[in-house]
Amino acid sequence: MQSNPDQSGQTGGPPGGYRFAVITMSDKGVRGERQDTSGPALRELFEAAGYRFCHYALVADAIPAIVAAVTTAIDRDRADLVLTTGGTGVSPSDVTPEAMDQLFDREIPGIAEAMRAASLAITPQAVLSRGRAGIRGQSLIVNLPGSRKAALENVAAVMAAFPHALDKIKGSPADCATLSKQ
Numbered sequence: 094m095q096s097n098p099d100q101s102g103q104t105g106g107p108p109g110g111y112r113f114a115v116i117t118m119s120d121k122g123v124r125g126e127r128q129d130t131s132g133p134a135l136r137e138l139f140e141a142a143g144y145r146f147c148h149y150a151l152v153a154d155a156i157p158a159i160v161a162a163v164t165t166a167i168d169r170d171r172a173d174l175v176l177t178t179g180g181t182g183v184s185p186s187d188v189t190p191e192a193m194d195q196l197f198d199r200e201i202p203g204i205a206e207a208m209r210a211a212s213l214a215i216t217p218q219a220v221l222s223r224g225r226a227g228i229r230g231q232s233l234i235v236n237l238p239g240s241r242k243a244a245l246e247n248v249a250a251v252m253a254a255f256p257h258a259l260d261k262i263k264g265s266p267a268d269c270a271t272l273s274k275q
């Protein structure tokens with residue numbers, strides 16, 4: 094699915110055609126000890142940006158659970174974009190980045206680099222997020238930190254690139270040079 098190719102075949106407009114999933118990794122959330130405020134905030138942000146919500150899951154910080162949730166979002170619910178929140182840090186229980194080893198066909202290091210660089214201007218703790226971004230099939234997966242504040246700050250640094258990223262991941266011939274002039 095391409096987002097909004099115009100008459101000239103260019104893409105990168107409003108991302109109305111793309112479906113997104115939100116997956117929260119939180120042991121405390123699964124145990125009922127913490128309300129997930131990050132997942133709903135991401136849903137609200139991306140719906141307001143024109144994406145179509147298709148999947149939500151709250152899962153434990155465990156690699157098999159994370160892999161199962163992401164594959165369900167992509168294979169069953171046809172998510173083009175999967176946003177994960179939580180489990181990116183350096184606690185023994187934080188395994189979201191390790192789970193990506195089983196999910197990514199190709200990594201996109203620049204997305205994570207940009208999130209950490211922008212976040213470092215906000216807090217020195219930004220370097221503690223080990224979040225990654227990558228491609229599975231024709232879907233984009235992006236790891237965000239767990240707190241609502243951190244998740245929103247991180248995604249704000251990169252979400253402008255998502256429509257064109259999704260277009261290209263799905264094989265659009267859209268010309269990057271045209272976009273870079275904007």
Ligand SMILES: Nc1ncnc2c1ncn2[C@@H]1O[C@H](COP(=O)(O)OP(=O)(O)OP(=O)(O)O)[C@@H](O)[C@H]1O
Nearest residue numbers: 117119120121122128129130131179180239240241
């Ligand atoms: N889903 C969430 N919704 C709201 N706040 C969150 C969420 N996940 C984490 N946080 C906040 O971010 C902080 C850091 O998250 P982190 O995952 O490192 O904590 P944690 O204590 O290991 O949580 P958990 O056991 O739920 O994974 C937490 O103290 C909490 O305030």
Ligand SMILES: Nc1nc2c(c(=O)[nH]1)N[C@H]1C(S)=C(S)[C@@H](COP(=O)(O)O)O[C@H]1N2
Nearest residue numbers: 179180181182212218219222238239243246
């Ligand atoms: N922009 C931004 N990035 C941030 C933060 C933040 O408050 N703002 N918090 C950091 C902290 S304190 C941690 S521990 C890591 C990892 O968070 P996670 O373990 O909840 O995924 O994200 C970091 N990245």
